[in-house]
Amino acid sequence: MTDKADNICPQCNSILSWKNQGYFCDFCQQEVKKTVFCPDCNEQLEKLQACGSASYFCNHCNELKSKSRVKVQFRMNSQA
């Protein structure tokens, strides 16, 4: 199963599609970047790909974070 339903446009709240190795909002016609933050220290996490499932590593806490706990944020490219 995918977690597609969690991928929501920050601007119009519609479900994002996957395009050119990134997320894309068909309604806003804009690319959206997915950023993941540590639930404990709020640092940006590094995505690790292991055996088909993704996990996240925090360089600040120096440990792996469970995907169910991380904070996901979507951003338009046009927003600095």
Ligand SMILES: [Zn+2]
């Ligand atoms: Zn949108």
Ligand SMILES: [Zn+2]
């Ligand atoms: Zn951390």
